[in-house]
Amino acid sequence: MRHLLSINDLSKTEAIAILDTAAELSRLSEGTVRKFPTLRGRTVVNLFFEDSTRTRISFEAAAKRLSADVINFSAKGSSLSKGETLKDTALTLQAMGADAVVIRHGASGAPHQLARQDWMKGSVINAGDGTHEHPTQALLDAFTIRRHLAQGSSDLQGLRIAMVGDVLHSRVARSNVLLLQKLGATVVLIAPPTLLPVGVEEWGATVSYSLDSEIQDVNAVMMLRIQRERMDDLYFPTEREYSRNFGLNLERINRMKSTAIIMHPGPMNRGLEISAESADSPRSVIVEQVSNGVSIRMAVLYRLLSGATESDLSSTLGATV
Amino acid sequence: MSVVLNAGEIARALKRISHEILEKNHGSSEVLLLGIPTRGAFLSQRIAHDINLIEKTAIPVGTLDITMYRDDLRMRPPRALLPTQIPHGGIDGKHVVLVDDVFYSGRTIRAALDALNEIGRPKSVQLAVLIDRGHRELPIRADFVGKNIPTSKEESVRVHLSEIDGDDSVTIEGRGEK
Numbered sequence: 001m002r003h004l005l006s007i008n009d010l011s012k013t014e015a016i017a018i019l020d021t022a023a024e025l026s027r028l029s030e031g032t033v034r035k036f037p038t039l040r041g042r043t044v045v046n047l048f049f050e051d052s053t054r055t056r057i058s059f060e061a062a063a064k065r066l067s068a069d070v071i072n073f074s075a076k077g078s079s080l081s082k083g084e085t086l087k088d089t090a091l092t093l094q095a096m097g098a099d100a101v102v103i104r105h106g107a108s109g110a111p112h113q114l115a116r117q118d119w120m121k122g123s124v125i126n127a128g129d130g131t132h133e134h135p136t137q138a139l140l141d142a143f144t145i146r147r148h149l150a151q152g153s154s155d156l157q158g159l160r161i162a163m164v165g166d167v168l169h170s171r172v173a174r175s176n177v178l179l180l181q182k183l184g185a186t187v188v189l190i191a192p193p194t195l196l197p198v199g200v201e202e203w204g205a206t207v208s209y210s211l212d213s214e215i216q217d218v219n220a221v222m223m224l225r226i227q228r229e230r231m232d233d234l235y236f237p238t239e240r241e242y243s244r245n246f247g248l249n250l251e252r253i254n255r256m257k258s259t260a261i262i263m264h265p266g267p268m269n270r271g272l273e274i275s276a277e278s279a280d281s282p283r284s285v286i287v288e289q290v291s292n293g294v295s296i297r298m299a300v301l302y303r304l305l306s307g308a309t310e311s312d313l314s315s316t317l318g319a320t321v
Numbered sequence: 322m323s324v325v326l327n328a329g330e331i332a333r334a335l336k337r338i339s340h341e342i343l344e345k346n347h348g349s350s351e352v353l354l355l356g357i358p359t360r361g362a363f364l365s366q367r368i369a370h371d372i373n374l375i376e377k378t379a380i381p382v383g384t385l386d387i388t389m390y391r392d393d394l395r396m397r398p399p400r401a402l403l404p405t406q407i408p409h410g411g412i413d414g415k416h417v418v419l420v421d422d423v424f425y426s427g428r429t430i431r432a433a434l435d436a437l438n439e440i441g442r443p444k445s446v447q448l449a450v451l452i453d454r455g456h457r458e459l460p461i462r463a464d465f466v467g468k469n470i471p472t473s474k475e476e477s478v479r480v481h482l483s484e485i486d487g488d489d490s491v492t493i494e495g496r497g498e499k
Binding site: 017020021024025027028031032033034035036037038302303306307 | 386389390394395397398399401402403404405407411435436439440441
């Protein structure tokens with residue numbers, strides 16, 4: 001595996017291997033080991049064309065804890081804002097010796113473009129592209145669910161996970177549906193019809209328009225952020241109406257299973273898709289999702305960068321790759 | 322394939338190593354065993370068991386995975402991590418005995434020393450191995466050796482332990498076949 005562009009790049013076995021690696025790394029970092037020399041001398045570039053706090057910091061922390069060098073490259077204040085193309089940016093990064101590029105881009109498919117063209121030799125990791133995918137978020141969500149609910153099982157067989165809200169604009173939802181189903185869970189998408197993408201019935205998930213009819217049956221509920229910045233149209237009449245029908249509040253939490261957990265990929269719109277009391281409820285694992293994110297990203301960087309690359313193999317074995 | 326140690330010989334070698342560890346450290350009070358997974362972890366459990374029988378006190382045993390510290394990560398596909406379990410109380414001020422099955426290039430032990438460095442500052446680090454097959458590539462030696470077996474680099478030494486392999490034996494493969 002050289003790139004991580006989509007959950008579809010991963011087999012079930014590879015996905016579980018990443019979760020297992022993250023579990024061991026997370027256990028170690030709770031003890032005394034804060035830093036590993038594993039990626040010493042490797043360079044990881046964070047290439048962010050869209051704003052991000054937790055994903056960029058999370059990748060930066062993960063890379064640093066593996067002793068990689070990190071270069072942060074944000075579109076604001078760089079030549080990108082002067083109109084440089086993705087190709088020229090990639091050539092620049094290649095010339096600087098980037099071993100991995102973590103890219104977030106507003107255009108769906110930008111990471112694929114970067115990986116598929118022969119512009120650079122390093123690994124490409126998708127950190128969110130448009131409304132398409134966000135694979136490391138899905139991995140950390142699966143990791144969090146497995147830790148709380150799988151009871152020692154390595155996959156998520158038999159669990160029922162709800163994703164509620166702005167599925168249309170959510171790359172998190174798309175990656176999560178792919179991964180959770182790959183790991184054996186049943187996914188229920190709950191949203192008003194206007195916030196579901198065309199062709200959602202082909203995702204293989206159950207679709208429902210009513211949170212109240214599903215909330216008592218699920219093991220985890222993942223609230224999706226209403227992405228105002230991507231909304232070019234009116235998708236629901238008023239925020240109050242949306243919140244009343246699709247928001248998570250204490251009354252709905254009380255109807256959930258006693259072991260069910262509350263998740264949110266962040267950043268939250270408190271008072272819109274999730275009430276403040278729900279976000280701070282003891283059932284909420286939202287803060288834990290963030291720390292699990294670092295372990296997952298360490299596991300991904302380790303698996304992509306620690307092994308032999310094609311150029312390593314060709315130089316050590318004399319093979320023509 | 323030839324068998325160089327059988328189950329009884331392995332048990333006797335481990336018992337002798339247990340006595341030697343106690344002799345060198347003047348008892349078991351500050352001794353801590355760390356086995357290197359996979360088979361070193363089982364061997365450390367057996368040595369701890371022997372020491373407990375001799376001294377009538379339990380000594381701390383843990384495991385130390387060295388995967389993240391290897392120097393050949395770039396030459397192979399990524400490896401899965403194995404569990405690291407540091408006993409409660411840590412390694413500071415202890416006589417840490419690393420336990421591994423086969424001692425060969427010394428690179429595993431170099432990685433283990435790096436890993437230990439992250440965890441704490443032991444009073445001393447010692448090395449116990451079941452088999453020393455020679456061909457060191459680094460200036461590292463073992464303190465306690467079950468059996469020295471001169472080998473050629475073409476041969477491979479396999480340690481089988483009942484915990485995962487079903488039987489206790491040490492075999493050499495490839496001898497005389499080339």
